[in-house]
Amino acid sequence: MACANTSWSEENFSCSICLDVFGSPVTTACCGEKGRDEFNQSVKEKLKSTVKRAEDLIKELEQEIEDLTNRSSEVKRLSHTEDHLHFLQTFRSLKDPPPTRDWTTVEVRPPSYVGTLRRSLDQLEETLNMEMKKLCDAELKRVQKYEVDVxxxxxxxxxxxxxxxxxxxxxxxxxxxxxxxxxxxxxxxxxxxxxxxxxxxxxxxxxxxxxxxxxxxxxxxxxxxxxxxxxxxxxxxxxxxxxxxxxxxxxxxxxxxxxxxxxxxxxxxxxxxxxxxxxxxxxxxxxxxxxxxxxxxxxxxxxxxxxxxxxxxxxxxxxxxxxxxxxx
Incomplete structure (x- = not known):
């Protein structure tokens, strides 16, 4: 009279398949798929944000290069002028270098998905626990209909x-x-x-x-x-x-x-x-x-x-x- 044994609780959950009281498969894959989709969407949004930051930094760097190139050309032209008054007037605006970012401290790190994954898993666990409680409540209601007076x-x-x-x-x-x-x-x-x-x-x-x-x-x-x-x-x-x-x-x-x-x-x-x-x-x-x-x-x-x-x-x-x- 050997029996196969199954047990589960709110602390233990599964994304795959469980058996209801009458032996019929009850799939919770939809919960897993929803969690996967939400995680994928979060990853896409995080990647999009990282790419945008990189693009913004590239534009800023290109603008600095353009400004410095223009300034260099201006200084070169000024060095050959024989108009001393023009030289003095223009030099005042060129003597101080323009403010630039310290690019040695700038980096664009690949996005980390650990926090995103953890939040997604926590949400998935909460969703699965709620679904399991609903399943068990429905299961208990079904079996209670077979009450006997003993x-x-x-x-x-x-x-x-x-x-x-x-x-x-x-x-x-x-x-x-x-x-x-x-x-x-x-x-x-x-x-x-x-x-x-x-x-x-x-x-x-x-x-x-x-x-x-x-x-x-x-x-x-x-x-x-x-x-x-x-x-x-x-x-x-x-x-x-x-x-x-x-x-x-x-x-x-x-x-x-x-x-x-x-x-x-x-x-x-x-x-x-x-x-x-x-x-x-x-x-x-x-x-x-x-x-x-x-x-x-x-x-x-x-x-x-x-x-x-x-x-x-x-x-x-x-x-x-x-x-x-x-x-x-």
Missing amino acids: TLDPDTAHPWLILSEDGKQVHDGVVWKILPDNTKRFTLYPFVLTRQSFSSGRFYFEVQVKDKTDWCLGVARESIYRTGGTWRTTETGYWTLWYNEDGLLFDDDPPVDLPLRAELQKVGVFVDYDEGVVSFYDVEARVHIYSATGCTFTEPLYPFLCPWIQEEGTNSAPLIISPVNQTD
């Missing part, structure tokens, strides 16, 4: 766990409860599944993780080992996110480290059973967190929650299966 199954809940009466919340109760033997129950780790399972089509649900310091959630196949310490990987039948003090990761072998989103409060989980896709979303920020793609599902999948244990009051908040707020 409730937690007490027959699967580890003896430490406390479930709400409506089956929408779960937290660690600290005390091990004496419960009837049940082959469906988890007995090593504080896991719980929902009553509902899915064997085809698409489904989506959201879980509030606010105020939690340690949790795990996602989906799991029906035949997962429930009485031992099997590690959560796609091979053992788990497609889950895990959050703790070390960060956020997708459970696999090896685990996939993910960018930690600030104030992650609610996680959306979308599954396309037939296409083999499991995706996770930061609902409040409306950002895609991670997708496992190319998965092969051959048995029912159950939404999976693990509130983990509380220690001295920390991590006591529940995981809450929340209704989807589908915005326009």
Whole structure:
């Protein structure tokens, strides 16, 4: 059941092609082309400005040469005159050389495009980030339409766990409860599944993780080992996110480290059973967190929650299966 994995965030962007939630190519090449055109236009304008400055300097130099040549001819003619009065009158205007530029300090450097390129790249990054947010927002709206109503199954809940009466919340109760033997129950780790399972089509649900310091959630196949310490990987039948003090990761072998989103409060989980896709979303920020793609599902999948244990009051908040707020 190996899966191909994809993830992206606002900090990581691409000018090429990304895949939307249904596997269709979504090109952002238009953004790259726009950025390229703007950069080319900026380069042309900068080059045009440099050429104009060079041409202006050439004209100024030519004018100085012409003035000095005329002056030299005038002085030469004056040196041969025998009219002393004319000589004295004209010499006054010729004795002081005309003001000229110090051309040893003048240079026309080839234009530098580093700043222009950096500004263009910054603009491109900003544009791409905006486009990615729009894409993700549209994607999240699409998957939210596949919302399912699920409730937690007490027959699967580890003896430490406390479930709400409506089956929408779960937290660690600290005390091990004496419960009837049940082959469906988890007995090593504080896991719980929902009553509902899915064997085809698409489904989506959201879980509030606010105020939690340690949790795990996602989906799991029906035949997962429930009485031992099997590690959560796609091979053992788990497609889950895990959050703790070390960060956020997708459970696999090896685990996939993910960018930690600030104030992650609610996680959306979308599954396309037939296409083999499991995706996770930061609902409040409306950002895609991670997708496992190319998965092969051959048995029912159950939404999976693990509130983990509380220690001295920390991590006591529940995981809450929340209704989807589908915005326009």
